Amino acid sequence: MTPECVRLHPAALTGTIPAVDAKSYAHRLLMAAALADVPTRIRCRTRSADILATVRVMRALGAEIEDLGEAFLVRPIGLCLAEKGLRPEDLDEVTLDCGESGTTERFILPIVAALGRKAAVTGAGRLAERPLSPLSDVLRAAGVSLSEEGVFPLHVAGRIGVGDYAIAGNVSSQFVGGLLYALSLQSCELVEAGESVGCDAVSTLELTGTVESAPYIRMTEEVLRAFGAEVEVSRDERKYVVRGADASGLLVSPGRAAVEGDWSNAAFWLVAGAVGAVGAGREGLAGITVTGLRPDSAQGDRAVAEILARMGAEVAGDAVTVRPPKNGRLHGLTVDAAQIPDLVPVLSVAAACAEGVTTFVNAGRLRIKESDRLATTAAMLRSLGVEVTEGETTLTVAGRAGRPLTGGTVSGANDHRIVMAAAVAATVASGPVVIEGARAARKSYPDFFRDYAALGGRVEVF
Numbered sequence: 001m002t003p004e005c006v007r008l009h010p011a012a013l014t015g016t017i018p019a020v021d022a023k024s025y026a027h028r029l030l031m032a033a034a035l036a037d038v039p040t041r042i043r044c045r046t047r048s049a050d051i052l053a054t055v056r057v058m059r060a061l062g063a064e065i066e067d068l069g070e071a072f073l074v075r076p077i078g079l080c081l082a083e084k085g086l087r088p089e090d091l092d093e094v095t096l097d098c099g100e101s102g103t104t105e106r107f108i109l110p111i112v113a114a115l116g117r118k119a120a121v122t123g124a125g126r127l128a129e130r131p132l133s134p135l136s137d138v139l140r141a142a143g144v145s146l147s148e149e150g151v152f153p154l155h156v157a158g159r160i161g162v163g164d165y166a167i168a169g170n171v172s173s174q175f176v177g178g179l180l181y182a183l184s185l186q187s188c189e190l191v192e193a194g195e196s197v198g199c200d201a202v203s204t205l206e207l208t209g210t211v212e213s214a215p216y217i218r219m220t221e222e223v224l225r226a227f228g229a230e231v232e233v234s235r236d237e238r239k240y241v242v243r244g245a246d247a248s249g250l251l252v253s254p255g256r257a258a259v260e261g262d263w264s265n266a267a268f269w270l271v272a273g274a275v276g277a278v279g280a281g282r283e284g285l286a287g288i289t290v291t292g293l294r295p296d297s298a299q300g301d302r303a304v305a306e307i308l309a310r311m312g313a314e315v316a317g318d319a320v321t322v323r324p325p326k327n328g329r330l331h332g333l334t335v336d337a338a339q340i341p342d343l344v345p346v347l348s349v350a351a352a353c354a355e356g357v358t359t360f361v362n363a364g365r366l367r368i369k370e371s372d373r374l375a376t377t378a379a380m381l382r383s384l385g386v387e388v389t390e391g392e393t394t395l396t397v398a399g400r401a402g403r404p405l406t407g408g409t410v411s412g413a414n415d416h417r418i419v420m421a422a423a424v425a426a427t428v429a430s431g432p433v434v435i436e437g438a439r440a441a442r443k444s445y446p447d448f449f450r451d452y453a454a455l456g457g458r459v460e461v462f
């Protein structure tokens with residue numbers, strides 16, 4: 001259980017910890033499995049609120065998902081409806097509660113439209129406020145009706161078909177991911193002389209403007225291909241050609257799949273390893289090792305290792321170990337956040353411990369996450385004595401060059417990444433740090449404070 005409020009006492013974290021399962025992959029694998037032909041066993045041990053939101057939504061659409069503890073066994077929607085003699089087009093409107101998960105919502109809208117189902121999409125926290133346009137524009141132009149955006153429930157009806165689509169690449173990669181799923185589900189069988197000779201449901205999707213969060217689109221492509229989809233991408237990653245499924249309109253299950261380790265959440269430990277000695281003495285030099293991360297992962301957030309190395313931290317090994325620099329001093333730098341938005345809150349803590357200034361640029365989309373993360377990251381650091389300047393799309397952090405952060409009270413801003421970044425900051429503070437709303441960590445890392453304590457963190461729950 002994630003605690004509601006915590007008081008953290010300064011202590012360097014050291015030791016070895018396994019990575020939690022990557023929620024971005026878990027979402028994609030669970031959805032693909034629910035849209036496939038036969039059951040899939042997905043190895044996944046993390047039960048975060050977001051992963052459970054996707055499980056809930058796929059169940060509501062008709063999939064049977066058994067929680068085996070270490071894995072999910074997914075019996076797909078098509079199979080389960082057919083067993084009950086139900087046709088998707090005859091079903092009533094279904095309520096899909098996405099919780100606070102943007103990925104779930106932005107993927108499920110085009111998927112529902114590809115299935116031709118009627119749905120009332122709901123959610124919690126800031127989800128209703130997070131943008132849906134330009135995805136909603138594409139869906140409407142394709143003939144899908146959507147009720148007013150910004151209020152739940154969002155009613156969806158109608159069908160998106162084969163076509164040539166274009167969408168801006170700089171609002172959310174999740175729109176692109178959802179559309180790639182929808183186009184992969186189009187069905188059309190080419191028959192010659194009474195024999196099936198393939199599929200003619202070929203669609204294109206073009207990305208316009210700058211493309212941000214591109215690694216997440218690559219993860220989507222990877223999972224779709226593992227489920228038999230034909231997705232081709234141009235060399236500049238701006239144009240996708242997607243061949244739909246055969247007459248069945250189903251993806252092809254590989255039978256088994258496994259969710260890899262989460263670099264975005266490992267980043268909290270890796271930064272804690274990098275800042276270890278700054279405020280807490282030599283024991284921090286031992287660093288932190290995170291196991292279960294793929295060094296060749298498509299997750300863009302694996303860049304955290306390279307960025308910490310550029311700041312001067314010692315980074316080594318396949319089980320990734322990060323230690324503070326030998327002289328105990330990290331140094332500031334410029335970080336382009338366009339492809340790695342989720343790293344900014346925690347990297348800002350490394351920046352606060354460094355010598356010199358760190359500027360995060362191209363970070364505008366942080367404003368449309370679980371909180372306005374440029375504002376809430378700045379507020380979190382300011383509560384701990386750090387000087388921060390917030391620009392429209394930038395964040396500039398004045399490093400304290402070895403002077404510890406102060407203790408203080410931080411609002412978790414109902415944002416898991418702010419809560420976890422504040423907890424890392426607390427390891428190098430001069431006094432206790434209270435985090436209000438620490439429970440938000442459960443969105444991606446329900447056992448965060450258990451693992452924090454296991455690494456030597458001093459956690460008081462109240």
Ligand SMILES: O=C(O)C1=C[C@@H](OP(=O)(O)O)[C@@H](O)[C@H](O)C1
Binds near residue numbers: 213
């Ligand atoms: O598709 C995904 O799994 C995600 C995409 C990113 O969002 P944007 O593409 O909206 O930047 C990221 O910030 C989010 O945490 C997860």
Ligand SMILES: C=C(OP(=O)(O)O)C(=O)O
Binds near residue numbers: 100103104369
């Ligand atoms: C923004 C995040 O997720 P989502 O967009 O899926 O809500 C996140 O995990 O930081």
